[in-house]
Amino acid sequence: MLSLHRSFSYNLYVSVINIQAVCMQQEKPRRSNRERSDTTRAAILDAARELFVAKGYADTATPDIVAAAGLTRGALYHHFEDKKALFRAVIEGESREVAAAIERSAPDALPPREALLAGAAAYFDAMAVPGRVRLLLLDGPAVLGVTTMAVIDAAHGGRTLEEGLGTAMAPHRLEEKTVKAMAFLLSAAFDRAALEIDAGAARADYAYAIGRLIDRLIDP
Known part of the structure; x- marks a missing residue:
């Protein structure tokens, strides 16, 4: 009888644990299809960005991307038409982040000159993120074309x-x-400076030069 009692108690204990586990699973909110997508x-x-930076656009194949992401090719093509469309999405994400950094740096309370200088500093900070110069200033124009890159820039920060x-x-x-033409030329100066800084030039020199250029533009 004692053995039977112990067996019954153990089975009851296991049942309670299983019921608790089921309840916890039911209480845990399920992710929606949108969240999973x-x-x-x-x-x-994320996987594509890492590979595009490490290997370049031409040497990155879609099987490499899905393997790095731990997904299937079907999942990739469900979200992106092809590798070029995926690359453009990566470029747009980078552009949004740069634009957001510049927006945060220049609150409305700043005078116009200080806002421009703060924006320039924020741009250099944002472009210092590893791989960003290659994506936005080298591979982006080469793969998508300067016209498309201009459209992306205008949409996110131009x-x-x-x-x-x-x-x-x-x-x-x-x-x-x-004013539009001047802004275009000033933007080109920012990009050229970012390329030189990425190649090893002193940021302080280019920040000073950009500052003087801004001063000459707004107070000739």
């Missing part, structure tokens, strides 16, 4: 520079197309 997309983008420069130069009453 977003997680999969993020995994693909307007910020143009608006800031326009505000700073408002006393000169320049035409909008003139």
